[in-house]
Amino acid sequence: MKKWLMLLTALFVVIGIMQPAQAAAETAFYTKSAVAHTDGTTTPVYALNEPMTLQIDWVYSGEEPALYKVPTPFYISKDGEEPLKTSSGETVGTLKMNAADNTAIAVLEEDIQSGAKGTAKVPVVFKEDKLTKIGAYGVAFPTGEQLSFTITEEAEGAIKMVALDAKSKEKLAGASFTIVNEGGKVVASLKTNAAGEASVPNLPFGTYTVTQTAAPDGYAVPLEPWKLDLNTVLVTKEIMHEKSTGLTGALNITAVEKGAAVPIAGAEFELKTENGLYSKKVVTDAKGKASLTGLSYGTYELTQTKTDSDYVLPTESWTVTIGRQTPVEQKVENSLVNAYGALKVTLTDASSEAELKGAEFSLYDEEKELVSKVVTDDNGVASFTSLKAGSYKLEETDAPDGYTRSTGQTDVTIKSGETVDVEMENTKIAEASSTTTSVKTKAAGTGTLPQTGDESGALYLFAGVLLAAGAWLLMRKGKSA
The missing domain is CATH 2.60.40.10 (Immunoglobulins)
Known part of the structure; x- marks a missing residue:
């Protein structure tokens, strides 16, 4: 065999040996993949709108981690960085997530020890516009797992709010809440009953913002709203209430379309004290109303911070004076973008x-x-x-x-x-009827005869006379011959 042929064969053999080793190196850092529900279970049935976690086990053996490509139809739900921790809780680097590329990569610290291991967690969702069907799927992960699972229709759950006295833990009636979805739409306005509870069922899985707009008599309204992740059949939120000190009043806000009585839902307002130490945001319900109770006597500034997309956000603010226990009424009008x-x-x-x-x-x-x-x-x-x-x-x-x-x-x-x-x-105007009566007749075996009143009849008659005269002259000439 010629030397050049032997060298070429040897090169192919080396490449063939290197390829598997190279592929293994790309995933050597990542050892196992699994998709978990919020409760940590990995039952292979997922709801279309369910938030999930991609759990990636890893082991450091001296090689730099490669890029981890999340397989379709799972998609990273948000960009960001998370500490990369070992199973013992030690931070050894950063996990960087890129939602646009649907990739994650571990950036390790220089002093990481060989043999360190842990589990990286990446938030993932399904994208409806990327799915071809609702049903069964098979997915191959970079770490070698073949996962079979089923996607079902959107799942729903319920949110329950419980109002409690901060000290006695007694349940309180009369606490009001507004629940807004991720799109900014008010989906529920709740008020706790005699048992101190209020709930709303049949909400699609997702993240909701809950704002308390009124507190039970004698209690202060908590300052900040809450973010709730609805990812199971029922999510319960307990709210502790501190008793108000001194005299308090309330503020009722009504947001409507300018020049009309059309309520504006989802309008957000912020109330601040003059010194800025107290700040509270509320969102109007489907009736365009929001309330704040437990307000200490004094002067406040009210500003509208959000409105519906059909309206122009007001630039002015309003001075509100709380000096009595009867609620102060504040009506706010929003002008339409296109009036x-x-x-x-x-x-x-x-x-x-x-x-x-x-x-x-x-x-x-x-x-x-x-x-x-x-x-x-x-x-x-x-x-x-x-x-x-x-x-x-x-x-x-x-x-x-x-x-x-x-x-x-x-x-x-x-x-x-x-x-x-x-x-x-x-409809077109009917054409005037002709003053001359036209009658069409047709003799058997003859063509169409001229119609009565038709000017062309005289021409036919004249032509007939000429033909007859011509025939007579020819006959006479023949006889003379």
């Missing part, structure tokens, strides 16, 4: 559905005053813009040429920020 609505009228032919140009439409307000006149364009459309919310009447005041005008008026209700579509039809 006007619009009307689009489309006119078509009743038979052909062709768009009709040139029709005039008039719009009248509730006082029967003319608001505007608009003529349909080439697309048969008449657009009324910048209309205040309210009731209107629409009337076709001039029809296109050759069409009958529709009669009567159409009631239209305009809402702020919305466009109302109205479709209308016109």
Whole structure:
């Protein structure tokens, strides 16, 4: 065998030997993978909206850790860094998580000892837009495990709030709470009953913010809201209440649309004392209401910090003085981002559905005053813009040429920020009947005869006379010959 061929063969053998060793080195740091529920169990049935933890066992043997790629359909739920700890609790590095790349990597300290081991925990979720189905899956992990599992529909649970006296642990009635989901929507407004409990069922798994808006009589409202992770059938939160010292009052906030009585849910307000030592945030419920109780007498500043996306957040703040036990009422109005609505009228032919140009439409307000006149364009459309919310009447005041005008008026209700579509039809004017009666007749075996009153009949008659005269002359000439 030629030397170059022997060298090439040897090179291939070396590469073949190195490949498995190289692959093993990439995962040598990570030894085992498992996906756990919040309670730590690894039953292979997961809910679509369930938060989970990817548990990655690791052992340091002198080699730098490789990048750990989380397999689909599990996705890291958030970027961040967590201390990398051994099973004995010693911090030996940092676990860095990249949600965009769906990867994690361990960055080790220089003094880590060979043989150190532990378990890294990575928060993961399912992404609905990435899933192809609800059902059975098989997943291969970088550490060699083959996991078979099932994804079920979204899971639901309940949140229960329990109000207690901080010293006696007596259950307290009359504590009010607002629960907001991750999207900022108020999903429940609760008030503890005689047993000191309040609960809301059928909430999808996820993270919720609970704000206490009112305390039982004689107690102070806790200052900070709470984050609750709903990841099981029932999550219970006990709230300890301290008794108020001195005279206290309350504040009731109502958030509505400016110029209307439409309540704004999910509006957030912050109340501060003049010295800034007391600060409390509350969120309005579905009725646009929020309350704060147990407020010591004094002067406060109220600021709105969040509102619904349809509204403009006010820039001003309000001074609130608590000097009596009767609650102070504070009404706050929010202006709409788009305070006007619009009307689009489309006119078509009743038979052909062709768009009709040139029709005039008039719009009248509730006082029967003319608001505007608009003529349909080439697309048969008449657009009324910048209309205040309210009731209107629409009337076709001039029809296109050759069409009958529709009669009567159409009631239209305009809402702020919305466009109302109205479709209308016109019918063509019937053509005037001819004053000359036309009768079509047809003899058997002959073509179609001229119609009575048809000018072409004289031409046919004249042509016939010429033909007859020509035939007579030919016959006469023949006889003479």
